[in-house]
Amino acid sequence: xxxxxxxxxxxxxxxxxxxxxxxxxxxxxxxxxxxxxxxxxxxxxxxxxxxxxxxxxxxxxxxxxxxxxxxxxxxxxxxxxxxxxxxxxxxxxxxxxxxxxxxxxxxxxxxxxxxxxxxxxxxxxxxxxxxxxxxxxxxxxxxxxxxxxxxxxxxxxxxxxxxxxxxxxxxxxxxxxxxxxxxxxxxxxxxxxxxxxxxxxxxxxxxxxxxxxxxxxxxxxxxxxxxxxxxxxxxxxxxxxxxxxxx
Amino acid sequence: xxxxxxxxxxxxxxxxxxxxxxxxxxxxxxxxxxxxxxxxxxxxxxxxxxxxxxxxxxxxxxxxxxxxxxxxxxxxxxxxxxxxxxxxxxxxxxxxxxxxxxxxxxxxxxxxxxxxxxxxxxxxxxxxxxxxxxxxxxxxxxxxxxxxxxxxxxxxxxxxxxxxxxxxxxxxxxxxxxxxxxxxxxxxxxxxxxxxxxxxxxxxxxxxxxxxxxxxxxxxxxxxxxxxxxxxxxxxxxxxxxxxxxxxxx
Ligand SMILES: Nc1ncnc2c1ncn2[C@@H]1O[C@H](COP(=O)(O)OP(=O)(O)OP(=O)(O)O)[C@@H](O)[C@H]1O
Ligand SMILES: [Mg+2]
Numbered sequence: 001x002x003x004x005x006x007x008x009x010x011x012x013x014x015x016x017x018x019x020x021x022x023x024x025x026x027x028x029x030x031x032x033x034x035x036x037x038x039x040x041x042x043x044x045x046x047x048x049x050x051x052x053x054x055x056x057x058x059x060x061x062x063x064x065x066x067x068x069x070x071x072x073x074x075x076x077x078x079x080x081x082x083x084x085x086x087x088x089x090x091x092x093x094x095x096x097x098x099x100x101x102x103x104x105x106x107x108x109x110x111x112x113x114x115x116x117x118x119x120x121x122x123x124x125x126x127x128x129x130x131x132x133x134x135x136x137x138x139x140x141x142x143x144x145x146x147x148x149x150x151x152x153x154x155x156x157x158x159x160x161x162x163x164x165x166x167x168x169x170x171x172x173x174x175x176x177x178x179x180x181x182x183x184x185x186x187x188x189x190x191x192x193x194x195x196x197x198x199x200x201x202x203x204x205x206x207x208x209x210x211x212x213x214x215x216x217x218x219x220x221x222x223x224x225x226x227x228x229x230x231x232x233x234x235x236x237x238x239x240x241x242x243x244x245x246x247x
Numbered sequence: 248x249x250x251x252x253x254x255x256x257x258x259x260x261x262x263x264x265x266x267x268x269x270x271x272x273x274x275x276x277x278x279x280x281x282x283x284x285x286x287x288x289x290x291x292x293x294x295x296x297x298x299x300x301x302x303x304x305x306x307x308x309x310x311x312x313x314x315x316x317x318x319x320x321x322x323x324x325x326x327x328x329x330x331x332x333x334x335x336x337x338x339x340x341x342x343x344x345x346x347x348x349x350x351x352x353x354x355x356x357x358x359x360x361x362x363x364x365x366x367x368x369x370x371x372x373x374x375x376x377x378x379x380x381x382x383x384x385x386x387x388x389x390x391x392x393x394x395x396x397x398x399x400x401x402x403x404x405x406x407x408x409x410x411x412x413x414x415x416x417x418x419x420x421x422x423x424x425x426x427x428x429x430x431x432x433x434x435x436x437x438x439x440x441x442x443x444x445x446x447x448x449x450x451x452x453x454x455x456x457x458x459x460x461x462x463x464x465x466x467x468x469x470x471x472x473x474x475x476x477x478x479x480x481x482x483x484x485x486x487x488x489x490x491x492x493x494x495x496x497x
Contacts (some may be wrong), residue, residue, distance in 0.1 A: 005347075005350075006348065009344065013336070013344050020336075021335055021383065082333065083327065083329055083330050083331030083336060084331045084333055086292070086297050086327045087325075087327060087331055087345075087389075087392070088333075089296075089297055090296055090297050090325050090327075090349070091320065091348040091349070092317045092320040092349065093348060125293040151292075238359040244300075245297060245298050245299060247256065247258040247263075247298065247303070
């Protein structure tokens with residue numbers, strides 16, 4: 001209970017931090033423009049002639065690759081640059097409360113951005129008769145995906161006080177998480193490695209687990225995968241923060 | 248109230264704090280003196296639970312800082328060196344945030360913020376964002392944060408740094424007043440401050456305590472009865488040697 005109050009306090013501060021600067025609005029506009037562009041222009045939303053959001057969700061792993069680290073890069077690096085980390089960690093709270101609070105705030109912000117794409121859902125329901133269950137699971141998958149990237153950014157932002165370095169590191173790790181299961185890459189890998197090995201590598205990819213959600217299959221294994229990535233990355237963040245102070 | 252036993256902090260091979268022990272009771276104001284890089288801030292960071300000590304023990308109000316950090320941290324108000332603050336927040340927002348983390352809610356929080364604002368003379372900048380504050384006001388904002396929950400123990404790292412003479416005077420008075428029924432530990436480079444506010448002084452040099460006593464006792468060590476001469480006599484020969492070593496290596 002007490003823990004939750006602390007997490008909420010941190011969340012509130014972090015969220016208001018997004019909205020008191022122009023960053024939040026710039027981000028929301030860019031996000032919505034890019035999703036629109038990918039869905040309707042590159043994804044051939046209308047030419048497909050089907051009532052689904054496949055062309056919308058397919059691009060999310062790539063779109064998030066740059067947008068999510070942009071949101072997460074400041075989480076801890078800013079705290080270190082300003083020196084407020086010393087203030088925060090000498091408060092009567094545990095470091096995991098601070099980590100979870102900050103993470104949840106940014107995740108909520110990303111959820112808001114994702115929620116603002118609702119006109120796409122309305123459009124597709126207006127023109128056709130889509131399976132809204134599939135659309136819902138697509139949104140859940142997209143949110144889990146964003147959370148995983150965000151947890152990676154959270155970890156890289158704890159590594160350095162430089163936001164640019166934090167951003168680049170985070171993009172690299174997320175790119176790996178995509179490519180390990182990206183069909184062109186796995187096809188290439190099967191020429192060198194046995195199918196079992198390729199499958200094991202692909203199992204670490206967000207792509208493999210994101211696909212199920214797009215087909216409308218809410219598989220517990222996929223949910224567990226994303227939850228473990230988030231858990232593992234946040235745990236690593238905690239270890240990094242502790243080790244930095246240990247000297 | 249505060250017991251520090253054989254505290255050691257190593258950064259790699261370097262010992263920033265080397266076997267420091269002392270204890271402070273309620274009603275005492277302890278001043279930390281020492282040249283730059285002596286280990287004052289590092290010691291304070293360990294007492295406040297920011298750095299885990301390499302070895303040694305810290306008890307705050309009977310709570311071990313390593314084993315029971317939350318209970319120990321509750322008792323402490325801390326002003327870190329350089330007085331950090333969230334650049335994008337207003338003074339009011341920042342103080343409310345800190346009060347909430349201290350577990351203050353509703354009316355109690357409002358009263359606590361009001362009291363801290365009054366103590367640190369922040370009425371005029373309450374709704375200004377922290378990154379637009381002058382250095383002195385930024386410092387006072389962070390000082391207000393350390394006082395917000397009326398803590399039993401105050402740890403202040405260079406509390407008068409960057410303040411104008413009037414404010415320096417106010418803060419010294421405040422430290423003295425608070426020290427009457429609390430524990431205050433503060434570091435400074437201003438020797439008059441020590442005489443004005445401390446009941447006891449510890450001089451640290453290269454991670455070790457090299458002298459301790461009341462200001463009067465320390466002054467008595469110099470023939471002219473001047474604190475800065477005592478300070479120099481104790482620390483200067485060492486720092487000169489120390490710096491020379493550095494240059495040779497660099
Ligand atoms: N995070 C760190 N990593 C490595 N060395 C450190 C770290 N923090 C402090 N040190 C070293 O520990 C020593 C003591 O530093 P500290 O900041 O405690 O000095 P100080 O007495 O507060 O000095 P000043 O009067 O300049 O504030 C210095 O030599 C410093 O370089
Ligand atoms: Mg210092």
